Amino acid sequence: MRRFRAVVAVLGAAVLLGLTACGGGASEHKTTLKLYNDKGAWKPYFQQLNATSKKQIGLTNQPVGYTDEPTYQSFIKASFRTKNKPDLFTWQVGSQLQDIATTGQVADTTDIWNQGVKSGDLSNDVKKYYTVDGKQYCVPLNVSYWVMFYNKKVFAEAGVKEPTSWADLMADAQKLKAHGVTPFYQTNILFSFVWFQQLLLGTDPQLYEDLSTGKAKYTDPGVVKVMQQWKGMIDKGYMSDAGDKTDPGALLKSGKVAMVPDGTWFNTTMSQLKMKPGSDYGTFVIPNVNPSLSTTSMAFESGPLCSLTKAPDPQASLKYLKWWVGKDAQTTWSNSRNDVSANPKVTSTDPNLTTLTKKANSSSTKLYLRYFEAAPPPVLTAALDGFGAFLANPGTYLKQLQNIQQAADQYWSQHK
Amino acid sequence: MRIGGVIRRAVLIVLGAIWLVPVYLLLVNAFRPGADYTGDHVWTPSATFGLFDNFAKAWDNADLGPSIGSTVLYSVVSPAVGVVVGALAAYAIVVLRLRHGFAWFLAVYGGTIFPTQMLLIPLFLGYSDTNLYDNRFGMVLIYTTISVPLAAFVMRNFFTGVAYEVFEAARIDGASVFTAFWRIYLPLSVPALAAVFILDFTFVWNDLMFGLTLSQDQSVRPIQTALSALNSAYAGTSVPTVLAAGLIVSLPTVALFLATQRLFARGLTLGQY
Amino acid sequence: MTAVTDRSAPPGTSTTPGGAGRRIAARFAPYGFVAPGVLLTAVLLYLPFLYTLYIGFTNYDGLHPSQFVGVDNFVQFAKDPALLTSVRNTLLWVVGATVVPVVLGLLVAVLSHGLRHATWYRIPFLLPYALSGAGLAVIWGFILQHGGAANQVLTALHIPGGDTSFLQHGPANTIAMIIAITWQQLGVNALLFMVGLQSIPVSPLEAARLDGANAWQLFRNVTWPLLRPLTTVVVGLSLVASLKTFDIVWVTTQGGPGRSSETLAVTMYRDAFVTGDYGQGAAVAVALTVVTGLVSFVYLKRQLRTVT
Numbered sequence: 001m002r003r004f005r006a007v008v009a010v011l012g013a014a015v016l017l018g019l020t021a022c023g024g025g026a027s028e029h030k031t032t033l034k035l036y037n038d039k040g041a042w043k044p045y046f047q048q049l050n051a052t053s054k055k056q057i058g059l060t061n062q063p064v065g066y067t068d069e070p071t072y073q074s075f076i077k078a079s080f081r082t083k084n085k086p087d088l089f090t091w092q093v094g095s096q097l098q099d100i101a102t103t104g105q106v107a108d109t110t111d112i113w114n115q116g117v118k119s120g121d122l123s124n125d126v127k128k129y130y131t132v133d134g135k136q137y138c139v140p141l142n143v144s145y146w147v148m149f150y151n152k153k154v155f156a157e158a159g160v161k162e163p164t165s166w167a168d169l170m171a172d173a174q175k176l177k178a179h180g181v182t183p184f185y186q187t188n189i190l191f192s193f194v195w196f197q198q199l200l201l202g203t204d205p206q207l208y209e210d211l212s213t214g215k216a217k218y219t220d221p222g223v224v225k226v227m228q229q230w231k232g233m234i235d236k237g238y239m240s241d242a243g244d245k246t247d248p249g250a251l252l253k254s255g256k257v258a259m260v261p262d263g264t265w266f267n268t269t270m271s272q273l274k275m276k277p278g279s280d281y282g283t284f285v286i287p288n289v290n291p292s293l294s295t296t297s298m299a300f301e302s303g304p305l306c307s308l309t310k311a312p313d314p315q316a317s318l319k320y321l322k323w324w325v326g327k328d329a330q331t332t333w334s335n336s337r338n339d340v341s342a343n344p345k346v347t348s349t350d351p352n353l354t355t356l357t358k359k360a361n362s363s364s365t366k367l368y369l370r371y372f373e374a375a376p377p378p379v380l381t382a383a384l385d386g387f388g389a390f391l392a393n394p395g396t397y398l399k400q401l402q403n404i405q406q407a408a409d410q411y412w413s414q415h416k
Numbered sequence: 417m418r419i420g421g422v423i424r425r426a427v428l429i430v431l432g433a434i435w436l437v438p439v440y441l442l443l444v445n446a447f448r449p450g451a452d453y454t455g456d457h458v459w460t461p462s463a464t465f466g467l468f469d470n471f472a473k474a475w476d477n478a479d480l481g482p483s484i485g486s487t488v489l490y491s492v493v494s495p496a497v498g499v500v501v502g503a504l505a506a507y508a509i510v511v512l513r514l515r516h517g518f519a520w521f522l523a524v525y526g527g528t529i530f531p532t533q534m535l536l537i538p539l540f541l542g543y544s545d546t547n548l549y550d551n552r553f554g555m556v557l558i559y560t561t562i563s564v565p566l567a568a569f570v571m572r573n574f575f576t577g578v579a580y581e582v583f584e585a586a587r588i589d590g591a592s593v594f595t596a597f598w599r600i601y602l603p604l605s606v607p608a609l610a611a612v613f614i615l616d617f618t619f620v621w622n623d624l625m626f627g628l629t630l631s632q633d634q635s636v637r638p639i640q641t642a643l644s645a646l647n648s649a650y651a652g653t654s655v656p657t658v659l660a661a662g663l664i665v666s667l668p669t670v671a672l673f674l675a676t677q678r679l680f681a682r683g684l685t686l687g688q689y
Numbered sequence: 690m691t692a693v694t695d696r697s698a699p700p701g702t703s704t705t706p707g708g709a710g711r712r713i714a715a716r717f718a719p720y721g722f723v724a725p726g727v728l729l730t731a732v733l734l735y736l737p738f739l740y741t742l743y744i745g746f747t748n749y750d751g752l753h754p755s756q757f758v759g760v761d762n763f764v765q766f767a768k769d770p771a772l773l774t775s776v777r778n779t780l781l782w783v784v785g786a787t788v789v790p791v792v793l794g795l796l797v798a799v800l801s802h803g804l805r806h807a808t809w810y811r812i813p814f815l816l817p818y819a820l821s822g823a824g825l826a827v828i829w830g831f832i833l834q835h836g837g838a839a840n841q842v843l844t845a846l847h848i849p850g851g852d853t854s855f856l857q858h859g860p861a862n863t864i865a866m867i868i869a870i871t872w873q874q875l876g877v878n879a880l881l882f883m884v885g886l887q888s889i890p891v892s893p894l895e896a897a898r899l900d901g902a903n904a905w906q907l908f909r910n911v912t913w914p915l916l917r918p919l920t921t922v923v924v925g926l927s928l929v930a931s932l933k934t935f936d937i938v939w940v941t942t943q944g945g946p947g948r949s950s951e952t953l954a955v956t957m958y959r960d961a962f963v964t965g966d967y968g969q970g971a972a973v974a975v976a977l978t979v980v981t982g983l984v985s986f987v988y989l990k991r992q993l994r995t996v997t
Contacts, residue, residue, distance in 0.1 A: 034632060040645030041653065044477060064632040067644045070962035071536070075629055077751040078537050082544035084632075099965075103752060188857075188946045243835040243857045243946075246455030247655060254454030272654060274451040378964040389947020392857045400947070403770075420904055424800040425810070431797065432813035438828050438872060439816055441838060445831070458831050458838055501725045508722035518993060520723050522986065527730035528929050529981040530738045533958050534974040537751070537967075538737035561733040564726045569925065570881065573918035573993075577888045593718045608884045615877060622821040640821060647823050655827060662824030669819035677808040680883045 030313040033061050033087035033320055035305075036079075037141075038072040040065025045336050049329055057323045059316055061088065080105050080308070087317050090141050091304045093129040094373035100306075101132040107307045107314060110136045112322050121325050121343050125361075129302055129369060138304035139321045140342035142334075144263035145360045146198070146299035146370065147283045149270070154181055154255045155282075162284040166202065169287055173238045176258045184233070185251060185260040188242040192387035193380075194261050195239075197371040199226045201297035202289035205368060208297075212374035214412035218383075218405040219398075227390070227397040229289070234394050242391035249273050252281065261286060263301050263370075264353065267338040277338070277352045285359055298360055300367035302342065376415070382407030446470065446663045450654035467660055474661035477653065478642045479634065486552060487621065487639040488668075494559030495616035499609050500602075501560070502567020507597050510575040511583050521572055527565045536629040543630050550631045555638070558626055563616040574608040575601065610679045618669050639665060738978065745971035751961075755968065762972030771948040771956065778863045779932060779953045783984075785867035786874070786931040791923055793871065794878025795916075799908065801879075802886045811883075815876040826940035829869040833941075856942055859949030866937050866950070874930075878923045885919025886912070921992040928988060932981045953977045 035046060043063045050060040064086070066072035073096070079085055080103065091097060100106050113136040116122030126143065130136045155161065155172075158179035163169035173183035186195055200208045203226055210216035211223070233239055240257045249269040251257045260266065267277065275281050288296055305324060307317035323329055327345045334341035335349050340357055348354045359365055368374070375383060386400035445458060449466030450473065474480070505524050509517040539558065540549065548554030578601070586596040602609065620638075627638040634642070643661055646653040745762055749755035766772065797814055801807040820828070832838045835854040844851030855865040889912060897911050913920075935954035938944055944951035944959065951959070957977060961970020 036632070041477065043479060043645060062634075064634075065641075065645045066628055067647060068628075070958070071625070071628065073965075074537055074751050074962050074967070075540065078540055079544075080752070082541060082549075084544045084549050099750075099752060189943055241835050243854050244455070245830040245834045245837075250453055250455045250655065253451075254456060256455065272450070378966070381959065381964045385945060385948050388945040389949070392854075392946040392949070421804065424804060428797065428800050428804075428810040431793075432810060435813040435817065435872065435875070438832060439813070441831055442820070442824065442828050459841070501729065504722040505726035508719040512719040512722065514719040514723060518990075520727070521993075522989070524723070524726045524730055525985070525989075526982065527734040528926075529933075529985060530734060530741075530978055531933050531935070531954050531957060531974050533935060533954070534741045534961065534971060535734065535737040538740035539733070541740075542737065557729075558733055561729040564729055566926070568726055570884070570919075570922050573922050574884065574888060576918050577915075593722075597722075607887050611880050611884045614880065618818060624822065643821070644823065658827060659824065662821055662827070666819040666821065666824065670816060673815045673819065674808075674812070677811070680808075680811075680880070680887065 030087065030316050031059060033059060033313075033317060034064050035061040036064045036066070036072075036076060036086040036089040038066050038069050038090055039303075040067045042337070045333065048336055049332055052328055052332060053320070053323060056328065057319055059320050059323070061320070076100075085308050085311055087311050087313065088305060088307050088320060091138060091306050092373055093302055093304055094369065095376045096373070097130070097137060097304060098132050101135075101137045105308050105310065106137045107309050107311070107318060107321075108135050108137060109139055109318070109321060112136070112139060112318070112325065115322075116325050120345055121327065121330075123342070123344050123361075125367065126302060126342060129373075130304060138306035139325050141303045141305035142265070142301075142337075143340045143342040144265045144301040145340060145356060145367075146194075146261065146263050146286075146301065147356060148259050148261050148286050149252060149266055149281055149283050150259045151252050151255050151257075152280060152282050154258045158258070162282065163287055165291060166287045166289045167291075173233075173236075177237055181255060182240045182257045183238045183259060185240045185248050185257045186242050186391065187244075187248070188388040188391040189245075190384065192242070192384055192391060193371045195230050195233075196226065196383075196387060197299055198261055198286055199229055199289060201299060201368055202286065202293075203229075204290070205293070205297045205366065208368060208371075208374075212369070212371075214408065214415075218401045218408060223401060224398065227401060231390075231394045231397055234391075242388075249275075264356065265337065265339050267350070267353070271338055277350050283352055283356060285356070285365070295364055295366040298365050298367055299370045300360075301370040301373070376411055378411045379404065379408045442659055442663060445656055446659035448656045450656045453654050453656050455655075466656060467663075470654075470657045470660035471664050474643075474646055474653075474657050474664075477657075478645045478661065480639055480642050480661075480665075482634040483637050483639045483642050486555070486636055489552065490555050490559050490638055491617050491620040494556050494620055495563045495613045497556075498560045498563025498616055499567045499571075499612050502564045502569075502612070503571040503602065503605070503609065504597070505564075505568045506571035506575055507601055510572055511578075511580075511597075511601065512593060521568065524568045525565045527561070532625065536625060539626075540629050548630075550633055550636050552636055555626070555631060555636065558630060559616075559620045559623070562619065562626075563612075566615060567612045570608055570612050571605065574605055578604060607679050610676050614672060614676060617672060621669055741971045741974050744968055745975045747968045748966075749968045749971075750965055751967040758968070762969045763976065765969060766956075766960075766972050766976060769956070771951055774859060774948060775951045775953050775956045778860065778951060779934070781860055781863050782867065782931040782934045782952060783928065785864065786870050786934065787924060787927040789867070790871045790874040790878050791920075791927055794875050794923065795882050795920075797875065797879040798882030798886060799912070802883065811876075811879060814879055817873045818876045820873070822936050822940060825869065825873060825937065829866075829872075829937075829941060833865045833869070856950075857946060862942055862950040863952075866941055869941075870934075870937055874927070878927070881919055881923050882916065885916045888919075889915045917992075921989070925985065925989060925992070929981055929985055932977070932984065953980075 043065055046061055046063040054060050076086065076089055091100065113122060113127055113130065117124055117127065126140055127136065130138055158176045158181060160172040160175050163172050176183045204222050207216055207222045211218065240251065248260045248262065252260050253273050253275055270277065270281055285296060285298060305321065307314065307321060311317045325343060327343055330341040330343040330346045334346055338350055338353065340353060348357065360367065372380065383404045386404045390397050390400045441458060444461045445453065447465060447467045448462040449464050450470050452462055452464065508514045509521050514520055543549040543554055548557065582600060583596055586600050591599065622640060623638060624640040624644055627641040631637045643665055646658050646661055746757055746759060747755040748758045797811065801810045804810060833855045835857065839855065840851055856862045893911050894907060897907055902910065933954050934952045935958060938950055938952055938955050939958065942950045944955040953973065954977060957970050957973035960973055961967050
């Protein structure tokens with residue numbers, strides 16, 4: 001009986017609690033900042049920074065990880081309306097950043113950017129991705145370049161070398177295939193856009209940019225040609241089975257595929273698989289398809305770390321962001337993951353990565369925002385569906401492009 | 417009957433063997449050292465035993481420790497309370513013959529028809545307003561609620577199989593309606609209660625979405641939220657590590673299955689009452 | 690709330706037999722007993738859904754202030770080119786994920802019932818249910834992907850299908866995932882049927898056996914009718930779960946390739962969370978809920994009315 005009473009009491013209290021809303025808390029002084037992120041796997045890397053940040057600014061972070069990106073983003077947006085706002089949170093550049101910045105809730109980081117560019121901690125090239133209506137919001141959480149990872153042993157056995165031109169790359173692919181190795185990795189889930197992005201950037205970067213801004217159509221001859229080229233590579237047997245769900249790192253390691261186009265964050269995967277940079281695997285800048293272009297096009301990815309104007313302790317959050325872009329924080333942060341840093345002063349412990357960074361920042365290379373961020377979400381969703389369907393039936397490329405364009409038409413008719 | 421028994425056993429063994437094939441794949445690949453996994457030869461066991469290394473890596477990367485206590489709390493308390501609440505409702509509807517019983521039943525069972533994904537954001541907003549967000553009590557509450565409709569459904573249909581004379585006899589003996597429920601109907605339905613408890617326990621133990629949306633502190637968040645960190649493109653976690661973590665986290669549920677099997681072993685016949 | 694519990698509590702504690710208080714208590718006790726369940730579901734499940742219902746008539750994007758747009762979202766949903774595929778797949782799920790796991794679950798429960806060491810025969814079927822969603826996805830990824838374990842086995846045994854891509858084309862990918870769900874769900878159904886079998890009195894079985902009925906006749910004429918309350922539970926639960934199928938599709942194919950394995954719940958999630966049109970997703974959720982509610986209502990009404 002007593003137990004029953006207890007149950008009833010608990011339920012009654014629950015309902016009462018449900019009815020009595022409590023007022024919002026005033027701003028407080030925080031020493032631990034909750035860092036909400038969609039990269040749950042990076043928890044240990046976030047935590048590694050705490051010793052230094054505690055010493056230097058008296059603040060530490062506590063990562064709150066999510067993995068399913070759509071759920072994460074809806075959750076963060078919803079939190080803007082509640083008193084449970086994150087101290088810090090990761091986001092996406094492109095239209096996603098624009099979306100939240102225009103609500104006026106995201107903290108302005110213009111000062112951090114101005115000082116950072118002046119002191120050399122931040123680069124002007126990256127700034128534009130963090131600019132909405134002339135002001136800056138958030139700071140770079142991470143930066144990655146999209147390059148080709150390859151298995152050195154497989155390359156040596158097949159007698160091929162790092163290519164310097166598209167023709168070289170195709171010749172390599174031919175040799176690798178003859179050697180019994182699938183030259184390139186591709187997938188039909190999420191990262192299905194990678195080859196589209198690469199081929200289009202290497203053929204006509206202007207068209208790539210025009211597509212992202214709605215000035216060009218997916219049914220334009222230039223885009224159709226790119227799809228035909230992709231199909232051609234599939235037909236020649238250069239591409240891996242897009243339906244294979246095996247982790248690309250495992251495929252590269254086993255030598256089942258020779259090359260994986262990926263962001264430099266793929267280095268983290270390689271080290272988890274005990275692959276050593278320089279001896280087990282290498283990276284190269286993917287050459288342009290069109291040799292007459294004056295600069296090599298490279299896809300570039302950056303994710304923001306943001307705070308809110310009404311964060312629990314806005315001062316502390318901004319202080320942390322300012323510290324974040326500095327050299328000490330960035331050295332630990334990028335080297336622990338063996339990825340590029342947004343801070344040009346940081347030198348990598350991996351010579352490969354240093355060379356790559358140098359190339360990416362030289363005048364012979366031009367960076368373009370990754371397709372995933374460049375395309376507005378509804379268009380991106382339609383495109384990922386379209387590429388997935390294309391990979392299942394390569395003959396249907398025209399139909400897929402029409403479908404994507406339909407979504408683009410609808411989007412751009414409302415967002416001009 | 418002997419031949420029948422042999423056929424029954426044979427069918428169960430064949431079907432069971434088929435059912436164990438994916439389990440075999442799970443075990444073989446969870447035992448494989450993470451760095452040896454290539455996606456080939458998934459059928460062949462590895463010569464090196466890597467389970468503990470894989471699990472240690474998962475433990476470190478995902479930091480499973482802090483969430484274990486809360487997860488046990490949620491997955492024991494919520495289904496237990498949910499089962500009793502559901503059984504109470506069923507008892508009122510079937511045994512006490514509540515007026516418009518079918519409508520009341522539909523009201524409770526109707527809680528299952530909503531697509532869960534669309535409840536998350538409104539629940540988060542409501543939880544934020546009422547300080548239930550990131551609160552163990554709030555988590556117990558939602559998990560309890562999720563457990564109620566199943567319990568009400570199973571118990572409702574289970575009670576229909578109990579002769580009404582049982583209730584009348586108890587009342588004549590002077591038992592109150594609640595005593596009849598607590599002393600007679602609940603003990604009578606142990607297998608049904610256990611089955612519902614097991615199903616709800618497993619649901620809560622394996623829940624990811626409510627945990628992610630309604631809590632943030634690692635001591636409040638359930639274990640699957642920590643585990644999910646291993647499973648993303650940026651993680652670089654090897655497949656054996658993911659599997660080893662999944663395997664070990666499933667062990668409490670398996671243990672519960674085994675421990676409660678005794679309850680289903682023999683025909684506890686209601687006809688005896 | 691407190692008033693109701695007060696009414697329900699006294700009968701147990703009351704020492705005075707009979708009396709007006711007790712009679713009143715007995716009259717209201719049923720409401721007190723049903724109240725906790727109704728309140729919990731009302732506050733934590735119905736209320737959030739009302740919010741979704743409201744959003745379904747707006748152009749809410751999860752961030753900016755929204756406007757009322759009438760039935761626009763529903764019209765848009767009806768015009769969605771993937772709607773037909775989505776409905777077809779959902780129907781496949783309803784039929785496949787209800788019939789197959791229920792029949793097999795019944796088979797396992799009935800065959801193992803009363804066997805010596807029955808526990809051991811059932812374990813293989815219960816194990817899969819313990820596995821979490823991510824584990825399930827990885828394992829079935831191995832098996833179903835092109836060149837995966839299933840293809841390898843078919844090739845080795847020289848059975849046609851060694852080169853079939855189970856996940857690449859609709860509706861084969863949906864069927865493949867139904868097999869995966871069957872693997873996981875069978876144990877649950879068997880468990881519930883086992884509960885049902887235990888509640889069957891021994892006497893009618895004995896009587897029928899003495900009349901010379903064979904095993905099939907026993908099952909057909911005695912066990913099956915008496916098992917009906919639990920059959921209703923198993924089928925009812927499977928109907929709802931299959932109409933709402935989301936998790937396995939999302940982790941295995943994300944509804945692709947090219948939306949070919951999308952279910953209504955995936956369409957809903959895609960609209961609300963992936964493209965960020967929360968109002969549109971809410972409209973799909975409302976449509977899905979109405980269908981699920983109607984199907985459940987019709988099924989339960991038929992089944993439960995005749996039982997009680």
